[in-house]
Structure formats: C-alpha cells, structure tokens
Amino acid sequence: MAKWTPMNKNTSPQSRSTPRPRSQARGRTVRAERTPRAPHPSGSRQSSGSAQRVARKAGSKAKARRTPAPLTKAGRIRRMLVTAAVPNVVIALIIMAIALGGLMLTGSPMAWWYTIVAEAWMVFNLAPVSAADVHISFLPALPALILAAVVAVRVRSAIKHKVSVKDLLTLLACVLGVPVVFTIIAWLMLWDAGKVYDVSPPNLAQALLRVIVLHLAAMAAGMGWRLWRALAKRYGVPRPLVDATQIALRYLAYLAIGAAAVFAVVFLVNVSRQGEMMNDYPTISGLGIAGLVLLSVLYIPNAIVSTAAVLVGSEFSVGEGSVSLFSAHLVPLPPLPITGGIPASAPSWAVALLIVPLGAALYSLYKKRPSFQDVLVATVASAVIMLVACYLVSGVLGYYGATGPQLWTAAGLTALWLAVVGCAVAAGFAFVAWRAARTAPGASPADEYADEPAAVADEAPTEPERDPITDPEIVDAEVVEDEPEDTAPDAAAEEPEEEQKEEGAPAEEAAERPEEAKEGDERGVAKPLSQQLKDQMGESEQDSSSEDSPEEGERG
Structure with missing residues (x-):
C-alpha cells in the first residue's frame, strides 16, 4: 500500500498554474496581434502635418544653434x-x-x-x-x-x-x-x-x-x-534703388569681360612688339625676365579697367602719350611685356568696338524690365563705381607723370551709355505694357473703336453696356458663369430641329412611355403629347363605330 504524503500549496495539481511562455516567464509580455486599421481618410494630411512639425522643430533647433x-x-x-x-x-x-x-x-x-x-x-x-x-x-x-x-x-x-x-x-x-x-x-x-x-x-x-x-x-x-x-x-529706402545698383554692377561686369577679351586679342596681335621690347635688356638674366613677366601679370586689372575706359570712348594716357578708339599718340613706354599690347596707332575699324558697351548695357537691362527711375539710379551708380575703379588704377608713374584712364571722362561716358540704352529699353517696355493694357479683354468697346471710322463702328455687333470691371478675379468669375449660357447642352444639340420647334415635348415624358416611343420610332419622329391624345380619341371613335355597324346592317 502506497504511503500517503500530504500535499502542500506547491505540490497540489490544482494550485499549479498553466505553463507560461518563456517570454512571460522572464518578465516580458507579448502583445496580442492587432488587426490592421483601415487607413484614415486624412492620413496623408496627418503625415504631412507631422513632417512639417518635425521639420519646423529641427529648423528652430538649427536656428538656435546658429544664433550667437x-x-x-x-x-x-x-x-x-x-x-x-x-x-x-x-x-x-x-x-x-x-x-x-x-x-x-x-x-x-x-x-x-x-x-x-x-x-x-x-x-x-x-x-x-x-x-x-x-x-x-x-x-x-x-x-x-x-x-x-x-x-x-x-x-x-x-x-x-x-x-x-x-x-x-x-x-x-x-x-x-x-x-x-x-x-x-x-x-x-x-x-x-x-x-x-x-x-x-x-x-x-x-x-x-x-x-x-x-x-x-x-x-x-x-x-x-x-x-x-x-x-x-x-x-x-525704396528697394528698387538696391536693384538698380545691382543692374549697374552687372553692366560694369559685362563691360569688364568685353574689355578683357579685347585686350587679349590686341595683346596677341602685337606679340612681335613684346619681343622687340625685351631686346632692350641685352644683359638681363632668366630671373629678371621672370620678374618682368610677374610684374606684367600684376598689372592685368589695370589693363582691363583702362581698356574698358577706352571702349566707352574715353582715353588712356601715359604722360604726354594717349590712346583711344579714334587716335593714338605714344611716347617710349616702360619696357614691360604688358605695354607691348598697346597699339601704336588706332585702326579705322576700331570705332566698331563701341558695340561692346552697347551690348553690355542691353544685356544687363533687357531681363530686368527697368523703369525710368531704375535707369536713373543705375546710371548714377555706374558713374560712381567707374570713378572709384579708375581712381584706384591710375596715378603717377615716375618720370612719365600721370598715367591711367581719364577719371571724369571715363565715368561720364560709362554712365551715358547706360542712360541712353536704359531709357530706350524702359520706353520700349512701357510702350509694350501700354499696348497690352489697351488690348486687354477688360477694355471697353468705346476705347477699342475710338480711333476707327463711324461706319466701321456701326457694323460692329452691339452689346449691352456694362460697367467697367477692374478686379481681375471678378472678370474670371464672370467668364466662367457666362460659358453655360453661351453654349447649348449636348442633349439639346442632338435633338432634331422639328422636335426643338415644338413646345411642351420634354424628353422625360417621351422616355416614360415606351409604347408611344416605339410608335414614334417607326414613323421616325416622336409625337408630342397633344398629338398623342388626339390619336387616342380618334381610335376610340373608330372602335365605337365599328361596334355599331353590324347592328345597323341587321336593321337594314
């Protein structure tokens, strides 16, 4: 006989709990699988809003880091x-x-x-x-x-x-x-x-x-x-003043690019003169030649500004000598390679180089659509900037004396080119804007036919007079509302002309009577309601007469 052993709380099978998963035994809980929710109609809007909030928060943090x-x-x-x-x-x-x-x-x-x-x-x-x-x-x-x-x-x-x-x-x-x-x-x-x-x-x-x-x-x-x-x-300060100054800087930048190109071409054409000038140093060493070349490179900005001054019509002077597009009078120049690019005489075709400032002014003004006020400010700004540039690259060159572009002449002619071209461009854009405003859809018929003869004006179709509309949004709304009234529906366009002339024959009543629609289809045209009533009354009278006819025959 088996020995009875008492059971406690730990050994009793009723008190022993069901084995738990390993995850729960270790203190972790497993979430029950949730059924996926249907996408919210405004899910994209919520996601975009959250993205904007995150971006705004990151931007504010970056801004706070940048703020000193x-x-x-x-x-x-x-x-x-x-x-x-x-x-x-x-x-x-x-x-x-x-x-x-x-x-x-x-x-x-x-x-x-x-x-x-x-x-x-x-x-x-x-x-x-x-x-x-x-x-x-x-x-x-x-x-x-x-x-x-x-x-x-x-x-x-x-x-x-x-x-x-x-x-x-x-x-x-x-x-x-x-x-x-x-x-x-x-x-x-x-x-x-x-x-x-x-x-x-x-x-x-x-x-x-x-x-x-x-x-x-x-x-x-x-x-x-x-x-x-x-x-x-x-x-x-009006913002157009700053924008006009930017136009002046663009004009001077394009003028400097053109001057650099012209000077490079002239320098290459007169390359033989540079060899002759180097022969003036018979005992110079290689280090000395390198120094002269380096000194010439350092003078390149001076050459560009001086060439720009010559291109606008001014002149470059070296002591008693001077060079311009119209004439050249030179004195013995300093023996530097860069001075070999100065031509000894002005060719007759050199006047054609005036197209460089003209093109620079046109290119800087065309895309900006300037007004006359912008042109005035840009003209003053270009004159001041050109005066400062010529002042910095000019001065005294030892025994030669005053050397460099003529300050006031160069600044004045530079501003004159921009003023003339700018006024022409501003007048052109103003004329185009005036023509566009005159021929705009909102213009009244009286303005449109004011310059035409009376006979032509009488032949034009008369329209009811309306008050002029100046708000563009109202004009757009009016056009949208007028479209359904001017164009007929597609259903009415497909109906025959005879049916459109009859009154009181809507398409819905014809659709509700299939038998009558069939009879109308056999004849080719659907009958109106009044005609259908008359036909029904005629049929009923014929039936009654046909019923009475045998009786009359018997009586006869």
Missing part, C-alpha cells in the same frame, strides 16, 4: 576686431616671410627688411611709394584685389547668419581702422628708414584715402545683396 549668444560691448568689439584683423595680419606675415627669404637668397643686409615690408604693405593697399626721388602711385592692382577679396569673405562669414546695426557699425570701424593703423605704422617705418636709406614716406593723406576707399569697397561687397535689401527696408 548676446555679447557685451567689449565682446562685440573683440569679435569684430578679430574678423577684420585676420586678413591684414595674414598679408603682413606673408610679406615679412617673402622679404626675409629674398634678403637671405640675395645676401642683402637685414636692415633693409623693415623698409621692404613697409613698401610692400603700401603696394598691397595701392598707397603711393617713393624711393630715390621717384614717386609711383600707378601701382599693380592685383595684390590689392586679392586683399579686398579676402576682407570681403571674412565680412561675409561674420554677418551671414545674424547681425544687428551695432554689429555692422562695429565691424565697419574695425574693417577701416585696422588697415589705417597698419598704414600709419608702415609710414612711420619709412620715415625712420629715410634717415639712413634713400627712401621717403609718401603723402600720408593720399595713402590713407586709398586705403579707406579700398577697404570700404571690400566691406560693401562682403555685406551682400540680402543685407543691403534688409537695411533699405529698415530705413525706408
């Missing part, structure tokens, strides 16, 4: 000072390194290093230099152009996200103040070196003026059109 922290006055000055000082310090360090390397290669005294650095800084900022009683302010513009481009990039990186008016004023003071301080230091170095060496400091006022103009132009270029439009909106 509030700065104090000292912090703002320190930040803008670093922005403006970096390009000037980098250029100064490059000049120092090159000057030191040149002195070590040539074995020259190291005491010349300060003088070379100061003179090179003046050259990079287009400030005049003086040595051995020779004054030169007609300097190569390519180094200054590189410096201005670097300054503009730095300004753009500092204000491209968020900037205030105080930040702009602080940045402007730093952009102009740093190079002015460096120029004064270089002037003092030259003044001190003049006590020992045959050098002299230039006119300080002229040097500072060129430095300020150069860096102010770099600041204006680095701000960008978006910031200029925002400033114009803030201070109530």
Whole structure:
C-alpha cells in the first residue's frame, strides 16, 4: 500500500498554474496581434502635418544653434576686431616671410627688411611709394584685389547668419581702422628708414584715402545683396534703388569681360612688339625676365579697367602719350611685356568696338524690365563705381607723370551709355505694357473703336453696356458663369430641329412611355403629347363605330 504524503500549496495539481511562455516567464509580455486599421481618410494630411512639425522643430533647433549668444560691448568689439584683423595680419606675415627669404637668397643686409615690408604693405593697399626721388602711385592692382577679396569673405562669414546695426557699425570701424593703423605704422617705418636709406614716406593723406576707399569697397561687397535689401527696408529706402545698383554692377561686369577679351586679342596681335621690347635688356638674366613677366601679370586689372575706359570712348594716357578708339599718340613706354599690347596707332575699324558697351548695357537691362527711375539710379551708380575703379588704377608713374584712364571722362561716358540704352529699353517696355493694357479683354468697346471710322463702328455687333470691371478675379468669375449660357447642352444639340420647334415635348415624358416611343420610332419622329391624345380619341371613335355597324346592317 502506497504511503500517503500530504500535499502542500506547491505540490497540489490544482494550485499549479498553466505553463507560461518563456517570454512571460522572464518578465516580458507579448502583445496580442492587432488587426490592421483601415487607413484614415486624412492620413496623408496627418503625415504631412507631422513632417512639417518635425521639420519646423529641427529648423528652430538649427536656428538656435546658429544664433550667437548676446555679447557685451567689449565682446562685440573683440569679435569684430578679430574678423577684420585676420586678413591684414595674414598679408603682413606673408610679406615679412617673402622679404626675409629674398634678403637671405640675395645676401642683402637685414636692415633693409623693415623698409621692404613697409613698401610692400603700401603696394598691397595701392598707397603711393617713393624711393630715390621717384614717386609711383600707378601701382599693380592685383595684390590689392586679392586683399579686398579676402576682407570681403571674412565680412561675409561674420554677418551671414545674424547681425544687428551695432554689429555692422562695429565691424565697419574695425574693417577701416585696422588697415589705417597698419598704414600709419608702415609710414612711420619709412620715415625712420629715410634717415639712413634713400627712401621717403609718401603723402600720408593720399595713402590713407586709398586705403579707406579700398577697404570700404571690400566691406560693401562682403555685406551682400540680402543685407543691403534688409537695411533699405529698415530705413525706408525704396528697394528698387538696391536693384538698380545691382543692374549697374552687372553692366560694369559685362563691360569688364568685353574689355578683357579685347585686350587679349590686341595683346596677341602685337606679340612681335613684346619681343622687340625685351631686346632692350641685352644683359638681363632668366630671373629678371621672370620678374618682368610677374610684374606684367600684376598689372592685368589695370589693363582691363583702362581698356574698358577706352571702349566707352574715353582715353588712356601715359604722360604726354594717349590712346583711344579714334587716335593714338605714344611716347617710349616702360619696357614691360604688358605695354607691348598697346597699339601704336588706332585702326579705322576700331570705332566698331563701341558695340561692346552697347551690348553690355542691353544685356544687363533687357531681363530686368527697368523703369525710368531704375535707369536713373543705375546710371548714377555706374558713374560712381567707374570713378572709384579708375581712381584706384591710375596715378603717377615716375618720370612719365600721370598715367591711367581719364577719371571724369571715363565715368561720364560709362554712365551715358547706360542712360541712353536704359531709357530706350524702359520706353520700349512701357510702350509694350501700354499696348497690352489697351488690348486687354477688360477694355471697353468705346476705347477699342475710338480711333476707327463711324461706319466701321456701326457694323460692329452691339452689346449691352456694362460697367467697367477692374478686379481681375471678378472678370474670371464672370467668364466662367457666362460659358453655360453661351453654349447649348449636348442633349439639346442632338435633338432634331422639328422636335426643338415644338413646345411642351420634354424628353422625360417621351422616355416614360415606351409604347408611344416605339410608335414614334417607326414613323421616325416622336409625337408630342397633344398629338398623342388626339390619336387616342380618334381610335376610340373608330372602335365605337365599328361596334355599331353590324347592328345597323341587321336593321337594314
């Protein structure tokens, strides 16, 4: 007999629970499978709304990251000072390194290093230099152009996200103040070196003026059109003024491209003269030739601006000599390869090159559809910009004297080309707009036939007079409403002419009587309701007469 053992709560089969899945035993729960829901009618709208919310949230976070922290006055000055000082310090360090390397290669005294650095800084900022009683302010513009481009990039990186008016004023003071301080230091170095060496400091006022103009132009270029439009909106300046200035810059850019192409062609045509000019240096070495070629490359921006001035009708002068599209009178030129591109005489076909400023003005104005106000502002802006460019690339060239394009003549003729072409283009677009407004659908018949004879006006179909409508939306709505009234329905167009002439024969009654429709189909035309009633009455009378006829026969 088996021994009885007591059962407790753990060993009782009733108390033992059903084995659970492994996932539940380990503390995890398995979700029951849900039946897929039917797609909501506005599911796409909800998804697009959620995507917009996510994008808006990400954009706000990115904007918060880009937004600079509030700065104090000292912090703002320190930040803008670093922005403006970096390009000037980098250029100064490059000049120092090159000057030191040149002195070590040539074995020259190291005491010349300060003088070379100061003179090179003046050259990079287009400030005049003086040595051995020779004054030169007609300097190569390519180094200054590189410096201005670097300054503009730095300004753009500092204000491209968020900037205030105080930040702009602080940045402007730093952009102009740093190079002015460096120029004064270089002037003092030259003044001190003049006590020992045959050098002299230039006119300080002229040097500072060129430095300020150069860096102010770099600041204006680095701000960008978006910031200029925002400033114009803030201070109530009409936005067309900014757009017109952009037209002037486009015109000058196209003119510069055309001038560069013309100068390249003339340079290649006169390549034989460059060999003759190089023969003037019989004992020059290969290093000297490389230096002359490099100096000619640095003068390329000067050549482009001077060629542009000649193309608009002005002239380029070298001391007593001058060159224009109409005549040329040259003196012995400096022995540089780039001066070999200056023609000794003006050919008769050179006047045809006036098409270059004409094409530049047309191409810059055609796509903008300018008004007369835009043309006026663009004309003034082009004159000012051309005057500044000619001022920076002209000056005194040693014993030759004044060299470069004629300032006022070049600026005036450049603006004159844009003014004449711009007025013609604006008048053309104004005339086209006037003709389009006159022949528009909303024009009244009286305006349309005002210039025609009375006989022609009488032959025209008369329409009921209506008040003129000026709102374009009302005109569109009226056209939509008039379409159903002017065009007949398709069902009515398919009906025969006889059926359309009858009154009281709708198509629905004919469709409700299939037997009558069949009879009408046999005859080819469906009968109207009145005719059908008459036919039924006639049939009933015939039936009654036929029923009465045998009786009458019997009686007879």
